[in-house]
Amino acid sequence: MRQSLKFVLGVAMVASVAGTAQAQNLKAPDGVVILDLATNSDNVIHADTYTQYTTQFVANGASTTLTFAFRTDPGYFTIDNISAVNHAGGINLIQNSGFETAASVAHPLPSWNYGIQAGIATEDTGSGLYSATSGGNRPYAGGDAFVSGAFGGYDYISQTFATTKNAVYDVSFFLNWTDPISTTGIGHYSQTSTNGLDGQNGNGIDVVVYDQLPEPASLALFGIGVAAIGWVRRRRA
Numbered sequence: 588m589r590q591s592l593k594f595v596l597g598v599a600m601v602a603s604v605a606g607t608a609q610a611q612n613l614k615a616p617d618g619v620v621i622l623d624l625a626t627n628s629d630n631v632i633h634a635d636t637y638t639q640y641t642t643q644f645v646a647n648g649a650s651t652t653l654t655f656a657f658r659t660d661p662g663y664f665t666i667d668n669i670s671a672v673n674h675a676g677g678i679n680l681i682q683n684s685g686f687e688t689a690a691s692v693a694h695p696l697p698s699w700n701y702g703i704q705a706g707i708a709t710e711d712t713g714s715g716l717y718s719a720t721s722g723g724n725r726p727y728a729g730g731d732a733f734v735s736g737a738f739g740g741y742d743y744i745s746q747t748f749a750t751t752k753n754a755v756y757d758v759s760f761f762l763n764w765t766d767p768i769s770t771t772g773i774g775h776y777s778q779t780s781t782n783g784l785d786g787q788n789g790n791g792i793d794v795v796v797y798d799q800l801p802e803p804a805s806l807a808l809f810g811i812g813v814a815a816i817g818w819v820r821r822r823r824a
Contacts, residue, residue, distance in 0.1 A: 611706045612785070613740035615656060615778045615793060618801030619644075621758065624776040625793045631775055632792060637667075637727045637763045643674065644758065644798035646750035653681070653758065654745040654797040656704075657714075657735035660780055660789035661773070662766030664735045665717060667727035671748065674755040680748040686731045690716055696733070696744065704740040711786075712737040727761040738787050739780075745800065762794060 615623065622642040624630060644651070653671055657664045667686065670679040682688075682698035690697060696716065703712060713736035717724045726732035735742055750756065766773075773790045780789030 611739035612780050612789065612791065613704055613706060615658070615741060615795045616704065616801030618654070618797040619799040620795055621798050622796040623778070623793065624795070625778045627776070632764055632773060635763070635765050637761045639759060639761050641757065641759045642796060644756055646752055646754050646756060647799075648752055649749060650747055651750045651756070651798055652745050652747040652800050654743055654800055655760070656741040656743040656795045656797070656801070657737055658739075658741045658778070658791050658793045659736060659764065660738040660791045661787050662736075662764055662792070663713075663724050664794060665724045665726070665732045665763045665765070666735070666744075666794075667729075667732040667761050669758075669760040671756050671758050673751070674757050680750075680756075681746060682748075685729045686716055686726070686733050687729045699733075699744045699746050701742070701744055703737065703742040707737055707740040707742065711739060712742045714742050724763070724765060727763070738789065738791075739785070741793075741795070758796065764792065 615625075621644045622640065624640075627640075651671075653669075655666060655669075657666075669681050669684045671681050672679055686696075688697040695701075701714075703709065714734060716731050717726065717734040719726050719730045724732070724734050733744060773792060776793045777791050778793050778795075780791035782788075782790045784790075
């Protein structure tokens with residue numbers, strides 16, 4: 588049984604998609620990738636422990652949209668303490684970087700946008716803010732973190748901030764993957780499931796970071812925004 592999240596985010600989808608979501612096995616969206624854990628030099632899953640990942644991008648304009656896309660057929664990702672800082676020095680440009688800003692119905696994920704890949708139903712994500720008192724998906728620091736449970740494909744969070752064209756920016760975040768049942772034996776990140784099984788029985792686990800939004804054709808529902816908030820429990824097959 589999926590553990591309950593403080594807020595669950597989603598977008599409106601047609602009933603036929605919801606009925607077939609668990610059969611999806613979608614690759615990561617196309618876009619300007621600055622980090623893909625499936626192809627990273629360290630692509631080993633460090634389960635049940637926070638790992639800090641770092642990467643860089645060169646700004647191509649006066650603003651940049653930093654996007655984190657998640658897929659975790661079994662288990663959950665928890666991300667916390669995200670930063671983007673000019674390599675030459677400066678402050679963290681990410682607002683609500685530790686997800687500590689109080690959420691509300693009107694703003695369930697303050698300062699961030701949320702979306703899901705076309706073909707993934709809201710009930711197949713179980714994603715949202717997670718409280719330190721809620722259970723195993725503990726934040727790295729503070730009282731809250733963002734948790735993703737998308738399977739069969741990707742959901743995402745993104746934020747746009749001012750940048751200086753051609754300047755180099757350092758990106759850092761803390762990531763934890765946990766599987767409450769711990770019977771999968773999955774050792775490495777992978778964009779898609781390769782074990783021939785659907786839904787939460789698959790072995791697709793990945794995080795992809797973009798410094799531009801992915802192509803609309805690959806993520807048709809990116810940018811639609813939040814249309815449903817509620818409590819969701821995701822049942823493990």
